[in-house]
Amino acid sequence: INTITAVLDEYFPEFETVFKQPFKGKASMHLLKVCPIPKFILELGEDGVLDEIKKAVKKTVGRKKAAQLVEAAKDSIGVDYGEYAARFKIQQLLEELELITNQLEALEAEMAETLKKTEVSEYLLSITGMGVVSLATCLGELGDPLRFENARQMSRMAGYNLIEDSSGKNKSGTCISKRGRKNLRSVLYQISLTLVANNKELRQLYNYLKTRENNPLKKMQALVVISKKVLTLIFTLSKKKAYYEPELVFGSYRKSQLQAA
Incomplete structure (x- = not known):
């Protein structure tokens, strides 16, 4: 999480002003995989970002967040080079984070079952x-x-x-x-x-x-x-x-x- 945050701080520090807890919400996690950097957010536009949010969240929400994210991307102070490499790095780190999270959940479930015995x-x-x-x-x-x-x-x-x-x-x-x-x-x-x-x-x-x-x-x-x-x-x-x-x-x-x- 700290490594992902460091990459975001370099390329899109405003992301966490839109999503206060980016690693806990389904919508924010999905957007981090697809468009974590202003370049890709602006390419999608507000409707494109909203479509991506709907892929992660079933209920009808997200238009306000999509608009906020696009506006933040327009005014971002992040660096504007090496975006593809940065996105790939974030995607790889997110896969690692999901693996570790799943392993921890499995371990804790096993601990709970053993404790019951x-x-x-x-x-x-x-x-x-x-x-x-x-x-x-x-x-x-x-x-x-x-x-x-x-x-x-x-x-x-x-x-x-x-x-x-x-x-x-x-x-x-x-x-x-x-x-x-x-x-x-x-x-x-x-x-x-x-x-x-x-x-x-x-x-x-x-x-x-x-x-x-x-x-x-x-x-x-x-x-x-x-x-x-x-x-x-x-x-x-x-x-x-x-x-x-x-x-x-x-x-x-x-x-x-x-x-x-």
């Missing part, structure tokens, strides 16, 4: 903000949550257990060991970012950790705590075969801390 997916997907791909990737690294005796074992597997951070005679506190699965930490980090943005309870905890009066944490440190909380949720919901309930996310002590903040 586990005994715990419906409970874990009830966590607000948790998606199929994120959960499948996490369980792919973590394995069956039911094989663990407690959430601490999961944390150690990810390398989240704390060790002394020292060098010679200097002791500066503790840090996570990172003696675990790097890929698991990576996916937990991505999940934590998503949950902090979409999960009210974990966002509240994240903000509290960064702003508390005693020992406020930096962003990355707070996300590690959120990641460990995610593992606790995975363990608890899997073991109990229970759905996510916001009021049960925190114990009484943590609730009192959050309320006081």
Whole structure:
């Protein structure tokens, strides 16, 4: 997408003023294949562009867009040489983009089907903000949550257990060991970012950790705590075969801390 956009910026930067999201609409994707550059748009004219839009979109729309595109092509500041090579390059890149998109869709569908075969997916997907791909990737690294005796074992597997951070005679506190699965930490980090943005309870905890009066944490440190909380949720919901309930996310002590903040 970035490469296609770079070519458009050179030859027809105004295309994205007509189609705000050119890689999501059927009409814009079709026009990118047929006439992505002013030369070919002007050759088609407004009626020709409209005919191409109708090939991609069945409903009766497009006259306004066709007119806007032609006007933009007339006043374009893009370069006016090598148009055929540029169009061919865009067509080739679009074919590659479609292939990758189809492969991703097939992969995600396979992940969803495999996830259904586990005994715990419906409970874990009830966590607000948790998606199929994120959960499948996490369980792919973590394995069956039911094989663990407690959430601490999961944390150690990810390398989240704390060790002394020292060098010679200097002791500066503790840090996570990172003696675990790097890929698991990576996916937990991505999940934590998503949950902090979409999960009210974990966002509240994240903000509290960064702003508390005693020992406020930096962003990355707070996300590690959120990641460990995610593992606790995975363990608890899997073991109990229970759905996510916001009021049960925190114990009484943590609730009192959050309320006081």
